[in-house]
Amino acid sequence: MNQPLSTNNNAHYVVFDHMLEGVQVVDFEYRYLYLNKVVVEQAKSSLEELLHQKMTEKFPGIDQSPMFSLLKQCMEERSPQTLLNEFDHLDGSKGYFELRMQPVPEGVLILSIDETQRITALKLMEESNIRYRCVADASFDAIWDWDLIKDTATFGDSFRSIFGYNDEKIVNFSSKWLDMVHPDDQAEIAYKIQCVTLASEKKWLLEYRFKKANGDYAYIVDRGTALKDEYGKTIRIIGAKQDITEQKRSEQQKAVLAAISPIFSQHAQLKSALNAVLGKLIIYFDDFQLAEIWLCDNQAKSIKLISKDSHFPNSEEFYEKTRLQTSFQLGEGLPGEVWRTKETIVWQNVETHDAFLRKEFASIIGLKSVMGLPLIFQDTVIGVLVLGTSKQVTYQDSYSSFYKGLAELLGSEIQRKQIEQELAEIFNAAPDIICLAGFDGYFKKINPKMCELLGYTEEELLSHPSSYFTHPDDLKVTTRETVDFSNTTSSQNFENRYYTKDGRIIWLSWAIKLDLDSGLIYCVAKDITEKKDLEDLLKVANQLAQNGGWEINVLDNNKVYYSKTTRDILEMDDDVVPTLEMGMSFYPDEENRSRVEKVVQKAIEDGTPWDEELQIVTAKGNHKWVRGIGRAEFRNGTCARLLGSFQDITVRKNTELELKKLNETLEERALKLQQSNEELEQFAYVASHDLQEPLRMVTSFLSLLERKYESQLDEKAKQYIHFAVDGAKRMRQIILDLLEFSRVGRIREELDHVNINTLVETIVSLYREKIEDLNASIVFENLPTIESYETPVYQLLQNLISNSLKYHSVNEPPRVDISVVEQETDWLFNVKDNGIGIDPNYHAKIFQLFQRLHTKDEYTGSGIGLSLCKKIIDDLKGKIWVESEEGKGCTFYFTLPKQ
Numbered sequence: 001m002n003q004p005l006s007t008n009n010n011a012h013y014v015v016f017d018h019m020l021e022g023v024q025v026v027d028f029e030y031r032y033l034y035l036n037k038v039v040v041e042q043a044k045s046s047l048e049e050l051l052h053q054k055m056t057e058k059f060p061g062i063d064q065s066p067m068f069s070l071l072k073q074c075m076e077e078r079s080p081q082t083l084l085n086e087f088d089h090l091d092g093s094k095g096y097f098e099l100r101m102q103p104v105p106e107g108v109l110i111l112s113i114d115e116t117q118r119i120t121a122l123k124l125m126e127e128s129n130i131r132y133r134c135v136a137d138a139s140f141d142a143i144w145d146w147d148l149i150k151d152t153a154t155f156g157d158s159f160r161s162i163f164g165y166n167d168e169k170i171v172n173f174s175s176k177w178l179d180m181v182h183p184d185d186q187a188e189i190a191y192k193i194q195c196v197t198l199a200s201e202k203k204w205l206l207e208y209r210f211k212k213a214n215g216d217y218a219y220i221v222d223r224g225t226a227l228k229d230e231y232g233k234t235i236r237i238i239g240a241k242q243d244i245t246e247q248k249r250s251e252q253q254k255a256v257l258a259a260i261s262p263i264f265s266q267h268a269q270l271k272s273a274l275n276a277v278l279g280k281l282i283i284y285f286d287d288f289q290l291a292e293i294w295l296c297d298n299q300a301k302s303i304k305l306i307s308k309d310s311h312f313p314n315s316e317e318f319y320e321k322t323r324l325q326t327s328f329q330l331g332e333g334l335p336g337e338v339w340r341t342k343e344t345i346v347w348q349n350v351e352t353h354d355a356f357l358r359k360e361f362a363s364i365i366g367l368k369s370v371m372g373l374p375l376i377f378q379d380t381v382i383g384v385l386v387l388g389t390s391k392q393v394t395y396q397d398s399y400s401s402f403y404k405g406l407a408e409l410l411g412s413e414i415q416r417k418q419i420e421q422e423l424a425e426i427f428n429a430a431p432d433i434i435c436l437a438g439f440d441g442y443f444k445k446i447n448p449k450m451c452e453l454l455g456y457t458e459e460e461l462l463s464h465p466s467s468y469f470t471h472p473d474d475l476k477v478t479t480r481e482t483v484d485f486s487n488t489t490s491s492q493n494f495e496n497r498y499y500t501k502d503g504r505i506i507w508l509s510w511a512i513k514l515d516l517d518s519g520l521i522y523c524v525a526k527d528i529t530e531k532k533d534l535e536d537l538l539k540v541a542n543q544l545a546q547n548g549g550w551e552i553n554v555l556d557n558n559k560v561y562y563s564k565t566t567r568d569i570l571e572m573d574d575d576v577v578p579t580l581e582m583g584m585s586f587y588p589d590e591e592n593r594s595r596v597e598k599v600v601q602k603a604i605e606d607g608t609p610w611d612e613e614l615q616i617v618t619a620k621g622n623h624k625w626v627r628g629i630g631r632a633e634f635r636n637g638t639c640a641r642l643l644g645s646f647q648d649i650t651v652r653k654n655t656e657l658e659l660k661k662l663n664e665t666l667e668e669r670a671l672k673l674q675q676s677n678e679e680l681e682q683f684a685y686v687a688s689h690d691l692q693e694p695l696r697m698v699t700s701f702l703s704l705l706e707r708k709y710e711s712q713l714d715e716k717a718k719q720y721i722h723f724a725v726d727g728a729k730r731m732r733q734i735i736l737d738l739l740e741f742s743r744v745g746r747i748r749e750e751l752d753h754v755n756i757n758t759l760v761e762t763i764v765s766l767y768r769e770k771i772e773d774l775n776a777s778i779v780f781e782n783l784p785t786i787e788s789y790e791t792p793v794y795q796l797l798q799n800l801i802s803n804s805l806k807y808h809s810v811n812e813p814p815r816v817d818i819s820v821v822e823q824e825t826d827w828l829f830n831v832k833d834n835g836i837g838i839d840p841n842y843h844a845k846i847f848q849l850f851q852r853l854h855t856k857d858e859y860t861g862s863g864i865g866l867s868l869c870k871k872i873i874d875d876l877k878g879k880i881w882v883e884s885e886e887g888k889g890c891t892f893y894f895t896l897p898k899q
């Protein structure tokens with residue numbers, strides 16, 4: 001490019017050739033006289049093209065430009081001029097040049113400094129600033145611009161509206177910006193800023209928590225670009241912050257919800273699952289320091305605190321103090337109220353909130369506000385999630401769908417867990433076998449009852465095929481039922497025998513269901529060993545009792561079935577097939593047959609069961625008695641089956657008949673006896689009554705004889721007459737006594753209130769003289785009034801008292817004690833004396849008629865008194881007996897029924 005200066009025709013211009021600025025000299029006709037290489041380059045042309053050419057010709061229209069008018073001014077007025085010239089190159093591009101024009105003798109020397117780069121940059125910057133401002137104002141992102149030279153940050157409108165800051169500008173930004181970052185994120189961000197400001201990095205993309213003007217933190221994505229100067233130093237950082245709090249929260253919420261379900265699967269117990277869930281929730285809800293789960297009980301009567309977690313200080317003290325407030329009724333406290341309303345409820349300032357039943361303890365942990373969320377399953381509140389905080393709870397709409405989702409999820413998971421736990425309890429505590437088996441014949445899951453019943457451990461039962469435990473004789477039925485793939489809709493039932501580990505055999509009754517999809521057989525089995533044993537026992541007992549069974553299947557053509565015992569009773573051969581006609585042929589007797597037909601007909605008509613004793617003639621022609629019991633079974637209103645039992649009662653029946661005959665004979669005899677007794681009584685009455693008259697005659701004639709012939713009768717004769725009179729008198733007494741005796745029971749008087757006290761008093765007054773003579777005492781006190789017949793009771797007591805006075809001891813004055821004891825159904829009378837007593841050998845004899853233990857010379861009497869007592873007592877349905885020893889007095893007892 002080093003053009004020889006000679007081409008410029010002027011030797012002193014050589015000095016300009018090496019200048020860094022462009023130099024050109026134009027003559028008065030605006031012809032290029034000189035151009036150094038810089039100006040040629042600036043003009044994007046060549047020396048040959050321009051030298052000696054007229055400027056106005058080379059660049060047509062230039063004479064209209066401001067530059068040319070200045071040049072003209074300089075040319076003509078010979079005054080220097082300066083100008084920043086915008087120059088249109090021939091190729092259409094633009095150049096910016098600072099032109100300094102100096103008059104020289106040849107014309108004008110123009111010094112041109114190329115400012116194209118600087119001006120273009122400036123223009124670009126200006127444009128970008130305009131663009132930035134438009135973007136900043138129009139964008140939803142918060143645009144910020146940090147001029148590191150001035151250390152000033154400017155913020156766009158969006159920035160201020162999103163984050164709530166008022167200032168458009170913040171000076172000394174380098175010392176302030178870090179405070180706007182969440183403490184946990186500061187380190188990372190500070191490092192990144194350093195990388196961008198000090199090192200070569202130009203761009204960043206960061207996610208962190210940014211502090212808003214109100215102190216809350218927003219999750220943001222921050223994109224930034226650093227502008228560097230020519231030395232690579234960052235002079236400006238422009239960035240855009242995007243608020244992603246919503247998106248972040250919804251991601252976190254999704255993550256929280258997603259983390260909850262597995263917790264329920266990981267924990268076997270509901271309570272520990274809930275503890276873990278609360279642990280997770282309280283971390284997520286960092287605004288809340290307390291979380292509780294309350295669950296409604298099964299009867300939906302109360303709601304109870306089941307699980308809690310708290311990050312409050314003094315939580316232990318709080319829960320200790322509120323330990324009695326862990327169960328509420330519907331509508332009681334926050335959980336009860338949420339349960340009642342089915343709504344989310346927020347209570348502020350709980351320490352003064354009357355409905356918050358734990359209010360007086362809220363200050364222990366600094367609890368200010370609580371929120372209760374209903375946990376819902378199928379439209380029913382099953383529990384309540386309570387969240388507590390030391391601040392005001394603001395129930396943000398952005399959370400409401402999350403709360404709803406959380407409540408629904410917890411509701412269904414808790415419900416599922418409860419059912420799972422209940423099922424597990426049933427499985428573990430079931431009194432019967434519950435198990436799962438595979439089509440490969442192995443058990444897959446068994447409950448503890450199965451181990452207990454069979455005596456094997458779980459491993460042992462799972463490691464052998466089921467056939468290993470099955471009785472060989474039952475393998476066939478077992479296999480047939482368990483591989484019946486044709487039936488997968490209903491359950492199948494069968495019985496088989498299993499061996500226990502200690503070699504016993506137990507009977508199991510199975511109900512199984514095949515599930516082709518899962519390849520599993522669901523099984524339930526009951527131990528029916530005892531029932532089977534009882535069945536066997538019944539079979540034996542039936543055989544022993546000659547009790548057979550029978551059945552007529554009405555729906556199946558009246559098919560008849562007889563059990564073995566029935567066949568034995570009917571003396572049928574085993575190979576004979578019974579029919580209805582054959583059954584009736586066992587009743588050849590017309591009466592029996594029509595009875596059978598009648599009861600069967602009635603049973604078929606209205607289900608009346610029957611129980612009949614019938615005479616049959618067996619297949620071998622033997623006569624037997626049977627007891628036939630039967631009933632009808634109905635299906636859809638019609639008789640489907642008749643069934644019953646058949647018992648051989650021949651022996652019993654024959655005995656019964658014999659007994660009946662015997663009874664009849666006895667009854668006949670008793671009747672005869674009664675008749676003869678009555679006749680005897682009649683005779684005694686007639687005899688004693690009729691005998692009195694001749695006896696009176698004997699006595700009176702004897703007295704007449706004595707009076708009339710007194711002077712003619714010697715002493716002997718008189719003595720004889722006296723004996724005769726005396727005999728007649730005694731005979732009269734005997735006849736009177738007998739008369740009385742025969743009267744007992746014949747004249748029935750009215751039942752009356754009999755005052756025993758009055759009765760005894762009357763007897764005492766009757767015997768007053770005798771009592772005084774003997775110096776006797778009759779002792780009685782508070783004797784009752786009883787329901788009875790006065791005359792016979794009077795006769796009883798009179799006889800006993802008079803005997804006690806008569807048979808008194810010679811050693812001491814007689815004493816008679818009379819007392820009555822009330823018993824449950826009777827009155828027990830007790831007449832006790834201190835007389836001569838009776839030898840126990842004669843205790844029975846004295847109650848018989850005319851039986852005496854003494855002669856008439858020792859004691860007078862007829863031997864009728866006590867038999868009269870006995871007869872009265874028998875008549876009144878009581879009892880009489882004596883307790884005594886000779887010389888020790890007697891005690892006569894008798895009872896009278898109260899009713």
Ligand code: ADP
Pocket residue numbers: 803804805807833835836837838846851852853854860861862863864865866867890
């Ligand atoms: P009786 O007194 O007329 O002989 P009872 O039938 O009253 O006839 O008595 C039968 C006998 O029982 C009496 O003969 C007497 O031997 C004896 N006996 C009855 N009562 C007493 C008594 N209280 N103490 C001793 N013996 C008695």
